[in-house]
Amino acid sequence: MTRIAALPKVELHLHIEGTLEPELVFELARENGIDLPYRDAEELRARYAFDDLQSFLEIYYENLVVLRGRRDFARLAHAYATRAHAAGVVHAEVFFDPQAHTVRGVTLTEVVDGLMDGFERAHAELGITTGLIACFLRDRPVAEALSTLDELLAVDAPIIGVGLDSAEVGNPASRFTEVFDRASRAGLRLVAHAGEEGGPDSILQALDDLAVERVDHGIRSVDDPRLMSRLADERTPLTICPLSNVHLNAVADIASHPLPELIEAGLHVTINSDDPAYFGGYVDQNYAAIVDAFDLDDQTVARLAHNSVDASFLDTSRQQEIHARIDEWLSPPSGGRPAD
Numbered sequence: 268m269t270r271i272a273a274l275p276k277v278e279l280h281l282h283i284e285g286t287l288e289p290e291l292v293f294e295l296a297r298e299n300g301i302d303l304p305y306r307d308a309e310e311l312r313a314r315y316a317f318d319d320l321q322s323f324l325e326i327y328y329e330n331l332v333v334l335r336g337r338r339d340f341a342r343l344a345h346a347y348a349t350r351a352h353a354a355g356v357v358h359a360e361v362f363f364d365p366q367a368h369t370v371r372g373v374t375l376t377e378v379v380d381g382l383m384d385g386f387e388r389a390h391a392e393l394g395i396t397t398g399l400i401a402c403f404l405r406d407r408p409v410a411e412a413l414s415t416l417d418e419l420l421a422v423d424a425p426i427i428g429v430g431l432d433s434a435e436v437g438n439p440a441s442r443f444t445e446v447f448d449r450a451s452r453a454g455l456r457l458v459a460h461a462g463e464e465g466g467p468d469s470i471l472q473a474l475d476d477l478a479v480e481r482v483d484h485g486i487r488s489v490d491d492p493r494l495m496s497r498l499a500d501e502r503t504p505l506t507i508c509p510l511s512n513v514h515l516n517a518v519a520d521i522a523s524h525p526l527p528e529l530i531e532a533g534l535h536v537t538i539n540s541d542d543p544a545y546f547g548g549y550v551d552q553n554y555a556a557i558v559d560a561f562d563l564d565d566q567t568v569a570r571l572a573h574n575s576v577d578a579s580f581l582d583t584s585r586q587q588e589i590h591a592r593i594d595e596w597l598s599p600p601s602g603g604r605p606a607d
């Protein structure tokens with residue numbers, strides 16, 4: 268196990284549909300009798316060269332065809348939790364896209380029950396815990412988001428919060444004020460993607476019109492010093508996904524990622540993997556990429572892990588327990604030998 272994988276951490280920006288590895292696409296296609304327009308997993312993977320968010324989303328939605336029933340979602344969830352555990356993740360707050368499945372005729376109950384089956388099995392086997400966050404697709408009608416929320420509440424879906432994802436540019440967060448308001452009144456926590464491809468104004472809408480508690484991505488806050496100061500003052504967590512930003516050309520390369528500026532400005536930065544099956548790495552590989560690119564020391568890496576705990580929706584006693592494990596990673600008790 269690498270030293271980075273031995274670091275206890277929380278993952279806060281992870282789309283379960285984005286963990287669908289090409290091999291699993293083919294396995295599920297075979298089991299469900301679905302013909303795919305590729306010969307094998309290798310040929311599918313060869314298509315994973317993206318110009319931008321939109322070109323990625325097209326393949327991401329296309330691959331969902333293999334997720335048909337409860338067992339498929341359970342397989343997906345269990346595979347992610349197992350890989351995340353190996354990356355040092357002790358808790359994950361996991362996005363899923365209900366509308367991406369209900370529009371295909373898969374029921375909400377099949378999706379949610381399947382994901383819970385997979386996560387409960389992983390919890391029993393490995394101790395990893397998870398919470399589910401239902402994301403609304405911002406490029407679909409607001410009325411559909413409202414009815415999806417009502418259905419989630421009606422079936423008493425075990426979700427901890429709601430989010431907003433899909434194509435950011437041209438689909439302003441402000442359209443979804445009523446949805447987030449209703450979710451908040453139902454006791455759900457609020458997050459939203461903003462400032463991935465959109466500018467500072469998109470982040471301001473998430474903060475002011477949706478009242479989100481975390482901003483997913485938020486890297487374009489570097490373009491507005493006043494917004495950066497506000498995010499720092501209010502300790503609003505950003506769930507940053509470095510390899511995703513590189514693969515979707517939100518940044519030119521890892522060396523030009525604004526992460527150091529954001530850390531320097533005192534923002535509450537966390538490191539996550541977004542859609543690891545598509546962007547070349549799970550959360551440990553995202554940490555490793557920034558450690559390499561920016562020559563980060565152990566103190567800084569531990570700070571990022573502490574940030575992930577503080578930004579989570581876990582209760583205080585569980586947060587304290589994970590903080591203590593991170594401190595132990597940083598300074599092993601005497602006699603202990605740090606992992607390689």
Ligand SMILES: Nc1ncnc2[nH]cnc12
Nearest residue numbers: 282432433434460541542
């Ligand atoms: N990086 C991303 N941005 C917006 N929507 C998404 N859905 C899955 N991954 C996404």
Ligand SMILES: [Zn+2]
Nearest residue numbers: 282432460541
């Ligand atoms: Zn995302």
